[in-house]
Amino acid sequence: MVVVLMDYPSPEVSEPIYRIGEKLRVVAKEAYWWRVRSFQTGKENYIPNSHVAKVYHGWLFEGVERQKAEELLLLPANRVGSFLVRESSRERGQYSLSVKHRSVKHYRIFRLDNSWYYISPRLTFQCLEDMINHYSDSADGLCCALTSPCLSGTTQPPDASPAAPPVVMRRNFDWNKVDRKQLVSTDSCSENMVSYGVRNSIAAYLSFSGDQDAAQTKADNRKKKSKSVYALPENGLPASGYEDDF
Template sequence: MGNKCCCRGSEPPPLRKPEVDVIIPRPPHVTVTIDNPLHENRQPVIEDRNRSAPKRRIMVAMYNYEARDSQDISFKKGDRMEILDDSDGDWLNAVHLITKERGYIPGNYVAAELSVESEDWFFENISRKEAEKLLMSEENSRGTFLVRPSEHNPTGYSLSVKDWEEYRGFHIKHYKIKPLDNGGYYISTNKTFETLAELVTAYTKNAYGLCHVLAKPCKKPQPTMWDLGSTYRDKWEIPRMEISLIRRLGRGNFGEVHYGKWKDSIEVAVKTLREGTMSTAAFLEEAAIMKKFRHKRLVALFGVCSEEEPIYIVQEYMSKGSLLDFLRNDEGKQLEFEELVYIAFQVGSGMEYLESKQLIHRDLAARNVLIGENNIAKICDFGLARVIEDNEYCPKQGSRFPVKWTAPEAIIYGKFSIKSDVWSYGILLMELFTYGQVPYPGLHGREVIDLIEKGYRMPKPTSHHVPDEIYQTMLSCWDSNPEKRPTFEFLTHYFEGFNVTSEVPYREVPD
């Protein structure tokens, strides 16, 4: 009585035992806890130890891009975007982190934030010869540089730097960037770095024995757009009203080629095929295949207008036209020997890709290679000859059939293969190094067939400089046994390394 506090009232009820009768089904990685058994209305807290917040994918723009239709968004170099969906392949669904716009962006215009691919000096997919070509541009001064994956060491890189010496003029030097066993990179063993970015930063401040301090990154060329816009990412029939034909560029075996524009803004080349040239169904089947093949040395096929005649083939516009016409005009006639070798390399690279995909061109010739700015070469019309239904364009007639470019087994037996394309590449090399001279000058198609069967091969030209080594390569392409002809992989590497010294090791120079 006297010991009880008046404010306590009666004794509190006994503690309730936590509910244990209800079994909550759960996977083994889920833990169920009760926050406080005194609070009987408290809900159980369920924790999934395997589940974590989804990681945001932030991409940074490497180039400016102007939206082409209502489904994609514009951005400037350096802008950041979060990827929402990447299931559409070349086009990523994203939200712009500044404008908050949502739409599609071309995947080859962006790189993962803070990745080595997002660095201005990193060039992901170029060869040594391509690096030299880019760096030797007149806009690049001494010390301009780039870093690229090593072609011989899968975990290493190469540093390419533009240099100048009085006795050599401008030239390119290459240095091996080697990986350390425990992570990190080095050029010289007495200077090691944890990341490529740290290495590059260090050499922008001190040459440490390089030919020159690293001055500025080489400008990256604009990547190829494989579609006219995000609207056409999964289709290739283009409304004819969207295509304007502005001027005729030339006439081919199967129709005309025009310079045009898509929606009055994007430059395109348009092939108009003569009526009856091919079955529309067969062409559409082939076009669907052709559109899937993507390589920087193949002309991009944007789509077709096939619902009425004439069929339009809409493709990437190359400003300098066909290689054949280019070689014969004033600009092409001024090409130095090294430029010709570079074109041979580019065509070989594109054909190496087709070789890897087991796709036969069937009509490889200088007329079917296009030239763009900076003398970039791209192969066009690959696979098109397979669906041509022109009776005059066949071995039996011989009039317009490209006998002088075609392997004997394809002419006589109709056996086309990647090895018959190699034969054609050899003829293209002769066109290239003679600045567009007609093969087998003075001979007609039937005469060529008869002579080839007897073992005749085009002689080394006397009117133009063709090194013995390159002529021997042409002869290897014209071996009567298709299996003895070189592969395009070999030919690409041959012209990439032609007349080029091996990559120099770092030359130690005292500090």
């Protein structure tokens, strides 16, 4: 996926086909021109590759400068806590975290010799994803907790598969009022009560299982996080002291 960095064509030339912040899918690459299709409108056309930035994991923007990061985060689709991690266009592997608050704040992400990352030296992370997960749970020295990746609230692709309909459970089912003949009916095509009873039981089971699975997943994430985050003694500078100026 790529994100448009500036209106194209320029409004001074003609009505833009693609607007800043619009998400595009790359259909084909032809030297400096890429054929893309808009997730929002479905329009397919060519755009210079200098007008877009590649996005990974929804929040890692490649080659986006500080000023452009501010423009993207200040778009109406973003709220307080919206963020992106930008990789330097000058130095590969150098990253900064940009967060929308009252204004856009920027934090330099440092990398240790063992390839772990940190903003504040008292807390290091095995990978960028672990860092994002931590600061999504707590601000822990940043201007605010991270809420959602930049532009994550934009329209989904028009050809996206519709979500499965929710399971609706009736609460007024009374087994005491069921005719025995309905329970032993062998007509699989009829709308008998046993078919509903089975659906009712399955829905209840799935609902319970879903809650259990969600709880287990959360517990597993906590265990994983404890293995990939290392806290140093409280003798380092606070994270807020690492807001970058570039």
